[in-house]
Amino acid sequence: MRVSLTWLRELVDITLPVEELCDRLDMTGTKVEAVHTLGAALEGVVVGQVLDKEPHPDADKLSYCTVDVGGAEPLKIVCGASNFGAGDKVPVACVGATLPGGLTIKRAKLRGLESQGMMCSAAELEVGGDASGLLILPADAPVGEPFAAYYGLSDTVLELEVTPNRPDCLSMVGVAREVAAVTGVAYRTPASTPAEEGVPASELVSVEIADPGLCPRYTARVIRGVKIGPSPAWLADRVAAAGARPVNNVVDVTNFILFELGQPLHAFDLATIATRDGKAAITVRAASEGETIRTLDGQDRALASDALVIADDERAIALAGVMGGEATEVSEATMDILLESACFDTASTSRTSRRLGLISESSIRYERGVDPELAARASDRAAALIAEVAGGTVAPGIVDVYPGRPDPLHIELRTSRVNALLGTTLTAADISGLLTPLGLEVSGEGETLDVVVPTFRPDLEREVDLIEEVARLFGLENIPSTRPGGRGRVGSRTPVQRFRDSLGRALRAAGLDEHIGYSFGDRKDLDRLGWELASDEVLVELINPMSEDQAVMRWTLVPSLLRALSHNQRRGIADVHLYEMGTSFVTAEGRKQPKERLMVAGVLAGSWTRPGWNDPAPALDFFDGKGVLEVVFDALGVGRWTVRAAERPWLQPGRTAEVIVGGDVVGWLGEIGADVLDAFDATGPATVFELSVPALVKAASRTTRAFTDIPRFPAVTLDLALVVAEDVTADRVMTVMKSAGGTLLESVRLFDVYRDPASATEEERRLPAGTKSLAFSLAYRAADRTLSDDDVRPVHEKLIRKVSGAVGAEVRG
Amino acid sequence: MAISDELRALESEALAAVGAAETLEDLEAVRIGFLGKKGSLTAILRGLGGLSAEERPEAGRVSNEVRRSVESALDAKREELERAARASRIAAEVVDVTLPGRARPLGHQHVLHQVVDEIVEIFSGLGYRVAEGPEVELDYYNFTALNHPADHPARALQDTFYVKDLSGDRAVVEGESDVLLRTHTSPGQVHVMETQQPPIYVVVPGKVYRRDVADPSHLPQFTQVEGLVVDEGITFGDLKGTLEHFVREMFGPDRRVRLRPHFFPFTEPSAEVDVSCGICGGSGCRSCGGEGWLEILGCGMVDPNVFGYVGIDPEKYTGFAFGMGAERIAGLKYGVPDLRHFIEGDTRFLHQF
Secondary structure, eight states, X not given: OXXXXXXXXXXXXXXXXXXXXXXXXXXXXXXXXXXXXXXXXXTXXXXXXXXXXXXXXXXXTOEEEEEEOSSSSOEEEEEOOOXXXXXXXXXXXXXXXXXXXXXXXOOEEETTEEEOEEEOOHHHHTSSSOOSSOOOBOTTOOTTSBHHXXXXXXXXXXXXXXXXXXXXXXXXXXXXXXXXXHHTOOBOOOOOXXXXXXXXXXXXXXXXXXXXXXXXXXXXXXXXXXXXXXXXXXXXXXXXXXXXXXXXXXXXXXXXXXXXXXOOEEEEEGGGSOEETTEEEEEEEEOOTTOEEEBTTSOEEEOOTTOEEEEOSSSXXXXXXXXXXXXXXXXXXXXXXXXXXXXXXXXXHHHHHHHHTOOXXXXXXXXXXXXXXXXXXXHHHHHHHHXXXXXXXXXXXXXXXXXXXXXXXXXXXXXHHHHHHHTOOOOHHHHXXXXXXXXXXXXXXXXXXXXXXXXXXXXXXXXXXXXXXXXXXXXXXXXXXXXXXOTTOOOOOOHHHHHHHHHHHHHHXXXXXXXXXXXXXXXXXXXXXXXXXXXXXXXXXXXXXXXXXXXXXXXXXXXXXXXXXXXXXXXXXXXXXXXXXXXXXXXXXTOSSOEEEEEEEEEEESBSSOOBTTBOOOBOOHHHHHHHHHHHHHHHTOOSEEEEEOOOTTEEEEEEEEEEETTEEEEXXXXXXXXXXXXXXXXXXXXXXXXXXXXXXXXXXXOOOOOOOOOOSOOEEEEEEEEEETTSOHHHXXXXXXXXXXXXXXXXXXXXXXXXXXXXXXXXXXSOTTEEEEEEEEEXXXXXXXXXXXXXXXXXXXXXXXXXHHHOOEEOO | OOHHHHHHHHHHHHHHHHHHOOSHHHHHHHHHHHHSTTOHHHHHHHHXXXXXXXXXXXXXXXXXXXXXXHHHHHHHHHHHHHHHHHHHHHHHTOOOTTSOOOOOOOOOOOHHHHHHHHHHHHHHHTTOEEOOOOSEEEHHHHTGGGTOXXXXXXXXXXXXOBBOOXXXXXXXXXXXXXXXXXXXXXXXXXXXXXXXXXXXXXXXXXXXXXXXXXXXXXXXXXXXXXXXXXXXXXXXXXXXXXXXXXHHHHHOTTOOEEEEEEEETTEEEEXXXXXXXXXXXXXXXXXXXXXXXXXXXXXXXXXXHHHHHHTOOTTTOEEEEEEEEHHHHHHHHHTOOOTTHHXXXXXXXXXXX
């Protein structure tokens, strides 16, 4: 809502400086979003008079003028316009002035003659659209006066944020009333009574409301014999100050009343409305099936059956509260006017305007609520103004159909409740003193007050609504600050919440940065990854996505990480270690809401660091990813987990594993396949993992930690190199070792894997074809004594026998 | 030559050899040459047994003296040579201490989650629990039970993401849906009040979604933290005091707080909370748009209609709720000019916090 202070001052006695007024409005709930000082931009532009005009000696289209701007010497100005002559008054931008378009006026030579300023068109000053010639000012314009002040541009305009509950503040009078209430001064409501003559309106117009639920009141007045033309300056200025474009005298009056009183009006050309029994017959009704209307903007609109229309007996002639119809529009030929001043249902107006994408000053007010009591008063004032600016006579009386007249609303307000909710110690008199200036009638004293709410405050329906008014007028800054008392409440987080925090901390300790990506997904990522949803899984589709590549909810965090990887790599950052913890979504036929699963995923590419003077920084691969899981699972107490070679379409075969805890697959780990890297514009090798967080929570909760003795006796450490077939996994060998080693075998560490190089010649080969050598360090220890060779040897030999038998291993000599 | 003279001569020879030794290896060779099993002094000592009874005491005394003298010379020299060897080793091991260290990279927590954690921490200290809710919500929880009228503009398709409903409900048949991406964390309030009796003290952090094109000041996905208190005797003063405490903890003790009356459908009275600008201290500057204040959260007393939806008696209990955006707070705290940084995963951004 744009509020001209010049206009506002006519309605309320503003005693505060502008800055304090703005603060006061801010602190009572009407935020001042901006303060515009109009006219300031036109500093250096003054009223000038052309004393002499002669042609430029060297240019046909230019003239060379002598212009009096009230200074000691007249200015010499070269001008390209031709619509003026000596003696005309025009706006002159002197040297140093900056025009609204950004042009700064300097002394300049034009075709050899110096120009000491510039005479301006309306467009150049942004006070109108006319760029065809200079803005010629009235002959009585005072030479030398600042143009902005002369032209009435010096004004301060406040941009107010009016919250949706305060439709009353969408008018100058409403703002004046609010300013009066919050600053303790008086305000005035303009009213006019038109001079009436001729045939009564009731003999010219009939009004029928088919659905009173959607139209509590409809009034019509008739003004005959108007002459449509431009508005007088004061009216055009007011309409422009409020942010509308002046159109013609009748339309400008309707807009003026909308801004002044908050009552949207519509003027119909009476002659275009179909008559019944000699009267223009207005019906307010719901649109019929398939009905259309061509609105003022020339568009044909198909109407939904719940749209409310103003109709005559032949057709819809306006969309109630939203926009008029083209066929009944006021034109230059219009003689007689039917003036509508009505009240329409908020929800119905809102639906229609939004469905058609037609948001107007009128619909904005109707969808928030227009005071039904205002209709006739606004109509009276508008009719009087139309007669004043457009001539014509006002037909006696007003056709007023008012099925929805509200009963006065009484609300009981308890003093104790006010204080209990606010934490204040206000008395009934305090409360009454705060509410009365808002136009509320407060009676009673002591505990229970009776409050009558004016019809212009539809937001005040309940006791709590009144308490809010008390709070804002008392001032939130005056309410004492306290904090809720004790009662032994304890701030805590659930075990799952704490686990998630630990998981994040462990991943960061392992060197991964946290990423937060979009929860949206791209359906095409299914193809990019080669991902196949389970047979009962369906992607979660958005009905109204922002774009095709964010049209579903993500079912995996992998694309989010691959896009972040690509983002970094394309900017020259090779070392990328990211994790993300977030929700993945899938649904199923028959489900309303999807399943939301908390996942954790990570990506590793490049090296941990750039190579340093003492650090070769090897490239990260599968085993760095696995190492992250080892560290993290250790930190979280996820025990007894393994991996198993597996296949995932988006991972490189042979470098892919499932992560298994307690027999369940809780996720996977592997290097991203080359095609997938290409599809995401990323470079490998890149190791990725994704795990189910609830599964990890479950696994960690199964692990109990208990103290075991710190060994007091030394271990016997024996190394053992075994040659096994290529397809024998390290895990298989170690599992057999652990079972064969009995209680004395404390630990098994694999420290080397050897294969003959592919290039080795027959003589150079050290292993049989198709085999590899695994070297282990085995630690034997007893809790109660130092082991001797005799203790260890039989166990170690048995272990070798068992492993040889189980996996066909040969001890490497 | 008398044996004692021989011993004295040997002593001189030994002391000279000790003095001449330049390395620990030389010195060891000297020791072995005199005192080893086959050493010259050892040989003489071994010969003492063949002396007469008159000669023996004197020869014994001298030989002991000589051995002690040589041994102490050897010890002294060894100590000297060892000190020198250590000194030269130290000299050889001098490094340029300004060379970079060998660091293992430490991961960084995302700044939004740092902010969320900080907020949660402050309210944990005040005795609040952490609650959560689904990101794909029902219209009922996101709007209806939060007192949004049926035609509230936020429900429109251009503002709220709707999700295809596969349940076969009537709404699906009409081509509409009452399943949506939550537009705020406030539905968390309703879930908590449905499942728990007062006293309630919770914060609800989480992702929320609104249909905005990503640009420097908008993202279609952002992060909120909601707070809810329901108890007997809760007042607006409690809300004010709580948020003042929060702002001082979050932004520092010098910052001032003000509450401006505002409107939200699910609280009444409602307010927006401003913190004094950290750059200008409240006098107005470019950073705060000349206002001296920065808006950081919305709040209010729980509307009785909301209590009505969850079956809490508004005459017995009162409560307050507040909600804030982590992006907004992080942006203010760290001066991040473009919200898109938060979601791109650029490690040069992540490493700054």
